[in-house]
Amino acid sequence: MRFAIVVSEWNTEITEALSLGAKDTLLKFGAAESDIVRRNVPGSFELTLGAQLMAERKEFDAIICIGVVIQGETKHFDFICDAVAKGITDLNMNYNVSVIFGVLTLNTMQQALDRAGGAHGNKGDEAAITAIKMAALKKELEA
Ligand code: DLZ
Numbered sequence: 001m002r003f004a005i006v007v008s009e010w011n012t013e014i015t016e017a018l019s020l021g022a023k024d025t026l027l028k029f030g031a032a033e034s035d036i037v038r039r040n041v042p043g044s045f046e047l048t049l050g051a052q053l054m055a056e057r058k059e060f061d062a063i064i065c066i067g068v069v070i071q072g073e074t075k076h077f078d079f080i081c082d083a084v085a086k087g088i089t090d091l092n093m094n095y096n097v098s099v100i101f102g103v104l105t106l107n108t109m110q111q112a113l114d115r116a117g118g119a120h121g122n123k124g125d126e127a128a129i130t131a132i133k134m135a136a137l138k139k140e141l142e143a
Helices: 012-028 044-056 076-094 109-114 123-142
Strands: 003-008 036-041 062-070 098-106 116-118
Touching: 003 012, 003 044, 003 123, 012 036, 012 062, 012 098, 012 109, 012 116, 012 123, 036 044, 044 062, 044 076, 044 098, 062 076, 062 109, 062 123, 076 098, 098 109, 098 123, 109 116
Parallel strands: 003 036, 003 062, 062 098
Antiparallel strands: none
């Protein structure tokens, strides 16, 4: 299977840990290093287009989007979360590939650290497992 990982550069310390967690899990379950393609986008808002560009290549069995959005003092958080959630949902419906929502939406940086290898594990691992399950489901139903 081939996988794409699209990574937001905002809160990069966290998104790097999530992305490495996702990649390690894909490798652990048998993906070849050469079958994992990673590209960065500036922020979570750009994840949708980044993933769409990957989907248009028609060479991936699943695409994992990694981002971290932390609540600030303005409404930016709501707009970004709404946009990326809807964007990724639309990609799932409009392209014949599973696009995984590996985006953490949090109130504090500590909550992010806890989910990027801390007290609550690494959510990048979960995103990768979801990608593998959805890719396997697609292969099974299309066989
Ligand atoms: C502008 C912005 C803000 C305030 N916060 C975040 C964030 O917490 N996480 C994130 O991934 N991106 C953030 N961004 C950047 C937007 O996602 C986007 O890159 C810009 O609005 C430009 O389109």
